[in-house]
Amino acid sequence: MIEESTLPALAEIECAATLEALEALRVGTLGKSGSITTLVKTLGAMSDEERRTKGPLIHAIRTTVADAITARKAALEGAALAEQLARDTLDLTLPAADRPRGSIHPVSQVMDELAEIFADLGFAVATGPEIEDDWHNFTALNIPESHPARAMHDTFYFPESDLAQGGKTGPEGGRMLLRTHTSPVQIRSMLEHGAPLRIIAPGRVYRSDSDATHTPMFHQVEGLVIDKGIHLGHLKWTLETFLKAFFEREDIVLRLRPSYFPFTEPSVEVDVGFALVNGKRVLGGSGDAPGHGWMELLGSGMVGRTVIAAGGLDPDVWQGFAFGVGVDRLAMLKYGMDDLRAFFDGDVRWLAHYGFSPFDVPTLSAGVGTAA
Numbered sequence: 001m002i003e004e005s006t007l008p009a010l011a012e013i014e015c016a017a018t019l020e021a022l023e024a025l026r027v028g029t030l031g032k033s034g035s036i037t038t039l040v041k042t043l044g045a046m047s048d049e050e051r052r053t054k055g056p057l058i059h060a061i062r063t064t065v066a067d068a069i070t071a072r073k074a075a076l077e078g079a080a081l082a083e084q085l086a087r088d089t090l091d092l093t094l095p096a097a098d099r100p101r102g103s104i105h106p107v108s109q110v111m112d113e114l115a116e117i118f119a120d121l122g123f124a125v126a127t128g129p130e131i132e133d134d135w136h137n138f139t140a141l142n143i144p145e146s147h148p149a150r151a152m153h154d155t156f157y158f159p160e161s162d163l164a165q166g167g168k169t170g171p172e173g174g175r176m177l178l179r180t181h182t183s184p185v186q187i188r189s190m191l192e193h194g195a196p197l198r199i200i201a202p203g204r205v206y207r208s209d210s211d212a213t214h215t216p217m218f219h220q221v222e223g224l225v226i227d228k229g230i231h232l233g234h235l236k237w238t239l240e241t242f243l244k245a246f247f248e249r250e251d252i253v254l255r256l257r258p259s260y261f262p263f264t265e266p267s268v269e270v271d272v273g274f275a276l277v278n279g280k281r282v283l284g285g286s287g288d289a290p291g292h293g294w295m296e297l298l299g300s301g302m303v304g305r306t307v308i309a310a311g312g313l314d315p316d317v318w319q320g321f322a323f324g325v326g327v328d329r330l331a332m333l334k335y336g337m338d339d340l341r342a343f344f345d346g347d348v349r350w351l352a353h354y355g356f357s358p359f360d361v362p363t364l365s366a367g368v369g370t371a372a
């Protein structure tokens with residue numbers, strides 16, 4: 001009777017293929033009406049004598065079967081775990097999938113470079129609105145209503161109807177427009193901060209113009225120094241120091257040429273010497289040397305008396321110089337890019353080619369990244 005009910009079960013337990021099959025065997029043997037439970041129950045009806053001889057045997061059988069089930073369960077679970085581990089292996093030596101990563105636009109990069117160079121010279125960064133009024137953009141800069149310079153700027157004006165509806169008139173009642181240069185920030189900075197003053201104002205400007213070297217929106221950086229006893233020598237030193245730092249060349253040579261801007265007196269056009277190397281212009285050296293030339297780079301001058309007065313300052317006390325230069329042009333010259341329109345096309349291939357890795361150079365827009 002003992003052999004019949006246990007040994008086949010033991011053999012089955014030892015080769016149960018799954019946890020479910022094993023559980024069925026447990027119910028069939030040790031369960032409420034399982035074969036071994038039934039066997040244990042027969043002890044109650046036995047005589048003392050019989051129980052003394054069969055009892056230990058029956059309990060031994062139950063223990064053996066229970067142990068066999070526990071052992072088989074552990075073996076099956078272990079095998080399942082091992083199989084899962086084998087299936088789920090992670091190969092940490094595989095290269096990670098490449099994820100698209102943004103880059104710093106050359107214009108942002110150059111504006112950061114400018115801010116850093118001028119910060120070393122004690123200049124703060126100032127800003128002004130891109131939707132500007134006529135007074136700040138023109139009149140306060142000594143460009144009155146009938147001045148031909150207004151026509152030269154190809155201004156985008158807001159429709160008169162917008163003025164009526166949106167109340168978009170300037171504080172001085174002028175018509176609203178998209179600023180044509182960063183020079184209005186000169187006026188705003190003087191009015192806001194007074195003197196002495198040392199600022200640069202990088203930002204977007206707008207003119208109705210479009211070809212390989214002109215886009216309707218482009219970037220300028222304005223510079224303004226207002227203090228006592230400022231003269232052209234300060235202007236020349238500042239521009240020279242800035243351009244040498246920006247182009248990372250000690251041999252940058254400037255030529256100051258008399259010019260005209262309504263807001264400066266005297267006005268100075270600044271040229272920079274270049275050499276022709278394999279048909280390409282490489283900045284450096286005097287433009288008068290054989291095989292060299294001068295390239296027009298920026299406008300500047302001593303801030304006009306009326307402009308200083310429009311900024312709320314006494315021109316008998318305060319003098320200053322100002323300059324304005326195209327940021328996009330600076331970027332093209334420094335990094336060898338030749339079509340301005342590509343700057344604003346948003347072509348990711350161009351950006352991938354000319355963009356700056358946020359991890360290569362610590363800049364204001366990139367943050368101080370750690371080298372990859």
Ligand code: DAH
Pocket residue numbers: 180181182183222223261264298299300301322323324325
């Ligand atoms: N605002 C001028 C322009 O957009 C550039 C300029 C020339 C700015 C001379 C200046 C300056 O501050 O002094 O054409």
